[in-house]
Amino acid sequence: xxxxxxxxxxxxxxxxxxxxxxxxxxxxxxxxxxxxxxxxxxxxxxxxxxxxxxxxxxxxxxxxxxxxxxxxxxxxxxxxxxxxxxxxxxxxxxxxxxxxxxxxxxxxxxxxxxxxxxxxxxxxxxxxxxxxxxxxxxxxxxxxxxxxxxxxxxxxxxxxxxxxxxxxxxxxxxxxxxxxxxxxxxxxxxxxxxxxxxxxxxxxxxxxxxxxxxxxxxxxxxxxxxxxxxxxxxxxxxxxxxxxxxxxxxxxxxxxxxxxxxxxxxxxxxxxxxxxxxxxxxxxxxxxxxxxxxxxxxxxxxxxxxx
Amino acid sequence: xxxxxxxxxxxxxxxxxxxxxxxxxxxxxxxxxxxxxxxxxxxxxxxxxxxxxxxxxxxxxxxxxxxxxxxxxxxxxxxxxxxxxxxxxxxxxxxxxxxxxxxxxxxxxxxxxxxxxxxxxxxxxxxxxxxxxxxxxxxxxxxxxxxxxxxxxxxxxxxxxxxxxxxxxxxxxxxxxxxxxxxxxxxxxxxxxxxxxxxxxxxxxxxxxxxxxxxxxxxxxxxxxxxxxxxxxxxx
Numbered sequence: 001x002x003x004x005x006x007x008x009x010x011x012x013x014x015x016x017x018x019x020x021x022x023x024x025x026x027x028x029x030x031x032x033x034x035x036x037x038x039x040x041x042x043x044x045x046x047x048x049x050x051x052x053x054x055x056x057x058x059x060x061x062x063x064x065x066x067x068x069x070x071x072x073x074x075x076x077x078x079x080x081x082x083x084x085x086x087x088x089x090x091x092x093x094x095x096x097x098x099x100x101x102x103x104x105x106x107x108x109x110x111x112x113x114x115x116x117x118x119x120x121x122x123x124x125x126x127x128x129x130x131x132x133x134x135x136x137x138x139x140x141x142x143x144x145x146x147x148x149x150x151x152x153x154x155x156x157x158x159x160x161x162x163x164x165x166x167x168x169x170x171x172x173x174x175x176x177x178x179x180x181x182x183x184x185x186x187x188x189x190x191x192x193x194x195x196x197x198x199x200x201x202x203x204x205x206x207x208x209x210x211x212x213x214x215x216x217x218x219x220x221x222x223x224x225x226x227x228x229x230x231x232x233x234x235x236x237x238x239x240x241x242x243x244x245x246x247x248x249x250x251x252x253x254x255x256x257x258x259x260x261x262x263x264x265x266x267x268x269x270x271x272x273x274x275x276x277x278x279x280x281x282x283x284x285x286x287x288x289x290x291x292x293x294x295x296x297x298x299x300x301x302x303x304x305x306x307x
Numbered sequence: 308x309x310x311x312x313x314x315x316x317x318x319x320x321x322x323x324x325x326x327x328x329x330x331x332x333x334x335x336x337x338x339x340x341x342x343x344x345x346x347x348x349x350x351x352x353x354x355x356x357x358x359x360x361x362x363x364x365x366x367x368x369x370x371x372x373x374x375x376x377x378x379x380x381x382x383x384x385x386x387x388x389x390x391x392x393x394x395x396x397x398x399x400x401x402x403x404x405x406x407x408x409x410x411x412x413x414x415x416x417x418x419x420x421x422x423x424x425x426x427x428x429x430x431x432x433x434x435x436x437x438x439x440x441x442x443x444x445x446x447x448x449x450x451x452x453x454x455x456x457x458x459x460x461x462x463x464x465x466x467x468x469x470x471x472x473x474x475x476x477x478x479x480x481x482x483x484x485x486x487x488x489x490x491x492x493x494x495x496x497x498x499x500x501x502x503x504x505x506x507x508x509x510x511x512x513x514x515x516x517x518x519x520x521x522x523x524x525x526x527x528x529x530x531x532x533x534x535x536x537x538x539x540x541x542x543x
Contacts, residue, residue: 001412018414025399025415034452039402067402297402302412 004123008134008174022294040069046099050076050106063292091118122299137170139291152179159185160219167260189230210250217258218268244270335507347480352384366428367395371416373435376497394421403445425454435493437463440474
């Protein structure tokens with residue numbers, strides 16, 4: 001494993017499987033009377049969040065605490081960042097506090113990569129702009145493997161706002177590494193220009209891809225990132241690319257429905273689909289803690305790299 | 308858990324362990340034959356039954372990697388005698404080790420506690436080799452997070468001495484006097500394809516610890532001298 005986790009592309013197949021297998025073991029501890037392991041005692045994990053997040057920050061915090069690490073939460077609001085402090089100065093401050101790992105979410109793509117050059121500890125990307133969100137991809141892969149028993153040869157369809165989605169990019173890269181075939185379905189305006197270079201196929205027709213999908217992952221329409229009109233109306237988007245009960249019925253019997261959250265019910269996913277037995281949305285949150293524990297353990301649990 | 312610095316990375320290098328006798332470094336010798344292992348386990352099974360009055364509340368927990376098949380073998384023998392199921396499982400102690408920060412993060416073993424749980428039970432920890440005692444300490448910590456057994460006992464196939472903690476086994480297959488430079492390696496059919504306990508030099512030089520001792524033929528009774536880094540909390 002590398003010292004940092006910045007991109008899903010950093011992970012070899014062996015690394016990714018090691019994380020998933022470790023997470024599988026760690027998932028057991030949620031069923032124990034003592035939901036805590038002493039492994040990272042005395043280590044400090046800083047959650048550095050320059051962007052709003054509920055589940056990712058809480059998930060990383062819970063993961064670090066279950067491994068007995070000390071957690072420092074840092075959010076841009078109410079910090080010196082609001083006074084104009086640069087990322088580098090913030091990083092050096094954290095460095096001086098002895099952070100062994102920095103979990104960073106930042107609106108700018110590439111911020112975790114820059115940060116990794118400034119700090120001694122491990123950097124974990126918890127979402128940077130429209131670039132990557134590798135732990136989300138890992139927990140998605142973990143959820144698929146738990147539900148369907150395998151990843152090799154699975155057909156995964158990712159639907160929606162791929163252009164602004166770091167989840168889509170990380171998932172495409174990771175699932176490709178793990179042997180699944182990914183199809184992206186979106187209006188042409190919501191696909192990145194460079195998508196032809198991604199290891200996946202692209203379709204504009206959701207109905208045609210549904211019957212051959214083992215997994216369907218609905219992405220949130222990220223209205224806060226949209227300054228321009230990418231589609232005529234929310235209603236039209238929902239009619240063409242939203243997952244409702246009718247479309248869910250076109251999926252194979254065993255197929256599961258995923259969503260990285262937060263959902264816009266009634267836009268990309270109908271409430272009845274989100275609450276159905278095929279939906280793994282709540283499971284994904286629980287699995288997120290196990291996967292992030294695995295990542296923190298594998299990055300911080302052993303000897304420091306180079307020692 | 309494993310018993311030497313060389314193999315402390317768990318089952319990641321089965322190819323090296325599964326080597327046939329011809330490929331064995333010349334200074335390695337057989338300390339226990341398959342039949343001796345079988346007889347030792349049968350004796351331990353009977354001792355457990357005797358000491359626990361029929362093992363009514365006993366749960367056997369093997370420590371990965373090789374403690375697990377040993378626990379299941381013991382359980383099978385005890386079931387034959389008592390004619391009822393004896394719960395057996397596994398207890399991974401990786402996250403409780405005291406030497407985690409001395410080497411890269413390692414893969415976790417599997418923990419599988421029988422559904423009956425361990426509260427109020429007599430837990431018999433089972434491992435292949437007892438050495439420093441650090442694995443047992445970690446196992447006691449791990450047990451404490453799972454429940455509260457009435458008593459904890461320890462069964463090992465081989466006790467090679469050189470304790471670093473106040474740990475004493477309740478059931479021993481064989482006491483093997485060793486020097487600290489020597490490597491004791493247990494092969495079990497379930498993991499390695501054959502049953503054997505091997506003792507010898509520094510394990511063909513494949514180890515990461517790289518103890519400076521030449522080990523070798525001085526074998527039994529060696530008093531250890533300078534312990535190479537291989538001995539550091541390797542496990543027990």
